[in-house]
Amino acid sequence: MSAIYYPLTPQIQAFEVNALPLIYLNRVSVFYYVFVLAAVLVFGIIIREALFNLKSKRTFLQRVCGHWKWLFFVMALCFFLIDLKMLSFQRSRLIFHLKNFSGKSLDEARSVITGYEIYEFARFCQEKIPQAQSVKLFTSDVQTRYKQLAYYLYPLDARRVVPLEEVDYIIIFHARPDLNDEQLRQFRIFARRKDGQIILERIKRK
Amino acid sequence: MLEIFRLILALALSIGVGYCVFISIFKSDAFALYFKLALSYLLGVGAIVFSMFLLGLAGIGFNFFSPLLLCLPFCIFALVRKRPKFKSSLDLSVLRSLNFWEISLVVLIALRLVYIFSQALLIPIYSWDAFATWAYRAKVFYFDGLMDFSKGANSYPHTSYPNLIPLLECWLYNAMGIFDDRLVKIIFPLFYTSFIVVFYFFLRRFSERIYGLLGVYLLSTMPFLTFHSTISYSDMPLMTYNILSIMALVLWIESKENPYLILGGIAAGLAAFTKLEGTAYMFILIALLFLYILKTKLFDKNKPSFSIMSFCAFLVPACVIGLPYTIYKKAMGIANERLPIDFSVESLKRIPDIIRHFNHSMFFVGNWNLIWFMLAVAILFNLKRLREQKIAFLLITLCAYLALYFSLFLLTKNYEFLSPGTLLNRSFLQFIPLSVLIIIATFFKPRPDPKKITR
Numbered sequence: 001m002s003a004i005y006y007p008l009t010p011q012i013q014a015f016e017v018n019a020l021p022l023i024y025l026n027r028v029s030v031f032y033y034v035f036v037l038a039a040v041l042v043f044g045i046i047i048r049e050a051l052f053n054l055k056s057k058r059t060f061l062q063r064v065c066g067h068w069k070w071l072f073f074v075m076a077l078c079f080f081l082i083d084l085k086m087l088s089f090q091r092s093r094l095i096f097h098l099k100n101f102s103g104k105s106l107d108e109a110r111s112v113i114t115g116y117e118i119y120e121f122a123r124f125c126q127e128k129i130p131q132a133q134s135v136k137l138f139t140s141d142v143q144t145r146y147k148q149l150a151y152y153l154y155p156l157d158a159r160r161v162v163p164l165e166e167v168d169y170i171i172i173f174h175a176r177p178d179l180n181d182e183q184l185r186q187f188r189i190f191a192r193r194k195d196g197q198i199i200l201e202r203i204k205r206k
Numbered sequence: 207m208l209e210i211f212r213l214i215l216a217l218a219l220s221i222g223v224g225y226c227v228f229i230s231i232f233k234s235d236a237f238a239l240y241f242k243l244a245l246s247y248l249l250g251v252g253a254i255v256f257s258m259f260l261l262g263l264a265g266i267g268f269n270f271f272s273p274l275l276l277c278l279p280f281c282i283f284a285l286v287r288k289r290p291k292f293k294s295s296l297d298l299s300v301l302r303s304l305n306f307w308e309i310s311l312v313v314l315i316a317l318r319l320v321y322i323f324s325q326a327l328l329i330p331i332y333s334w335d336a337f338a339t340w341a342y343r344a345k346v347f348y349f350d351g352l353m354d355f356s357k358g359a360n361s362y363p364h365t366s367y368p369n370l371i372p373l374l375e376c377w378l379y380n381a382m383g384i385f386d387d388r389l390v391k392i393i394f395p396l397f398y399t400s401f402i403v404v405f406y407f408f409l410r411r412f413s414e415r416i417y418g419l420l421g422v423y424l425l426s427t428m429p430f431l432t433f434h435s436t437i438s439y440s441d442m443p444l445m446t447y448n449i450l451s452i453m454a455l456v457l458w459i460e461s462k463e464n465p466y467l468i469l470g471g472i473a474a475g476l477a478a479f480t481k482l483e484g485t486a487y488m489f490i491l492i493a494l495l496f497l498y499i500l501k502t503k504l505f506d507k508n509k510p511s512f513s514i515m516s517f518c519a520f521l522v523p524a525c526v527i528g529l530p531y532t533i534y535k536k537a538m539g540i541a542n543e544r545l546p547i548d549f550s551v552e553s554l555k556r557i558p559d560i561i562r563h564f565n566h567s568m569f570f571v572g573n574w575n576l577i578w579f580m581l582a583v584a585i586l587f588n589l590k591r592l593r594e595q596k597i598a599f600l601l602i603t604l605c606a607y608l609a610l611y612f613s614l615f616l617l618t619k620n621y622e623f624l625s626p627g628t629l630l631n632r633s634f635l636q637f638i639p640l641s642v643l644i645i646i647a648t649f650f651k652p653r654p655d656p657k658k659i660t661r
């Protein structure tokens with residue numbers, strides 16, 4: 001059997017990264033905003049209460065705590081600034097997605113979000129493989145691409161656990177199948193979309 | 207175009223079914239139209255999905271009409287029993303009475319809604335868990351036309367997970383007549399919109415309009431909530447039902463009107479029907495309600511005593527909706543994943559790590575804006591107000607939920623999923639509005655007439 005394993009090219013991976021409708025800054029740290037401003041405020045309050053408000057009958061701690069409204073105000077200001085930053089981020093995301101997704105058909109949009117390869121390959125498989133056949137799927141990673149491809153392949157049920165003897169087709173997406181030579185000899189190349197995107201068919205027993 | 211029309215029709219019908227549930231619960235018609243619509247959507251999709259689930263158990267195939275037909279006798283009964291008057295209409299004069307700050311908050315909230323609707327409806331389903339579980343199962347239900355658990359735990363990916371979102375998506379695919387995983391995502395922005403409307407009306411019961419809007423604005427500034435309203439995970443719908451249940455309980459504590467308990471019970475049941483964690487939340491709320499009733503009976507003898515009926519008004523709907531799937535799973539031998547106890551004395555060493563992760567996920571990621579900081583400030587500077595019944599109840603519920611996750615990570619294999627942070631963040635999402643409720647309730651003066659809902 002000719003080569004069936006081709007790793008994902010950097011170009012395809014780059015496509016996927018660019019196409020992913022990326023989310024938001026999950027790790028925006030609020031550390032800076034809060035602590036710098038709150039620390040300045042608390043420091044200011046302590047200085048004021050320690051140096052300029054000595055005649056008050058309340059204790060030093062009571063006087064400092066009496067200024068919670070200011071602390072709350074600073075916090076609200078930080079809150080609003082962070083939110084403005086997030087709004088600006090969401091605006092730029094929206095523009096990006098309008099550019100990439102508006103006016104696109106459902107198929108085109110699915111193609112874009114899966115990096116132009118996975119969805120196209122899933123459609124290719126659905127066209128080639130008759131329905132109600134037993135399939136086994138191998139992908140370059142068992143998490144993201146496997147789940148995406150299995151999702152788009154359905155009603156071809158790639159996630160059903162089937163012993164190899166019962167498998168009619170093997171679908172390979174830039175993966176080295178976890179099969180030995182003896183097992184691979186039971187199959188032949190049935191269709192190929194691109195290097196690395198291959199369907200194997202079981203050789204019928206005579 | 208035809209599928210869009212069918213989708214709108216399906217959503218309108220679900221609101222209609224929800225309205226029938228609403229008028230069956232509440233005798234009074236003194237609620238604003240926005241509130242009724244929002245609550246009807248939440249109750250309606252729950253009723254339709256629960257009907258689908260019953261049909262699935264009976265081995266009856268799914269189509270657009272079958273769950274509606276199952277709901278029909280109930281709807282006719284509800285409408286005959288109490289004819290809707292549609293007294294309250296859209297009163298736009300309220301817009302003229304808004305001041306500058308209120309208009310600013312409305313604009314900011316509206317901007318977020320525009321973002322959420324556009325994001326959800328521009329991009330087909332793409333998120334990991336949706337591909338892996340929720341949307342995948344919806345697609346399987348749609349193409350197979352039935353629910354088949356005959357293979358036990360191997361029937362579907364993560365078979366033990368509840369089915370509200372997959373069944374709802376399946377019903378909408380049936381309604382549209384095609385598998386369109388872009389249009390189907392409209393359910394999530396609608397969940398979000400309904401939730402903020404209900405949330406606003408809850409806050410309005412206790413505070414002035416500006417604070418109601420401020421609460422909704424605080425909620426809308428949390429990027430993680432915004433993000434989850436545009437993807438097709440179950441965490442945001444779970445949050446919606448869970449918080450709805452808590453708000454209904456607080457309204458009952460304040461007013462002692464049993465319809466709120468029924469609403470809370472239904473919402474708690476639907477939460478259990480949305481995601482596994484919902485069952486734990488349901489039991490926590492049942493326990494808290496029981497303790498509240500017990501405490502009132504034992505220590506507040508001057509207050510009116512509550513019969514066992516009050517407790518049952520919450521317990522029965524919660525269990526009727528929330529437990530059938532759990533019982534069915536037991537019967538089919540489907541175990542809940544990652545829940546088996548994995549505890550030894552060595553596990554105690556996890557405690558510092560769990561605390562570190564809690565601390566990091568609450569305070570040092572951008573998912574929540576500054577909500578947890580604000581909550582800390584609100585509690586520290588208003589210790590006296592924490593004794594108020596509703597604030598105490600909210601705070602105890604929040605602590606119980608945090609304790610639940612703490613013990614889950616300490617005692618079960620969920621600890622393995624602590625490090626990436628996604629599980630913890632999603633867990634916090636399911637009850638983060640509680641923080642906003644506590645902030646608003648502690649910081650701002652209560653309304654003089656809390657029983658009246660106005661706009």
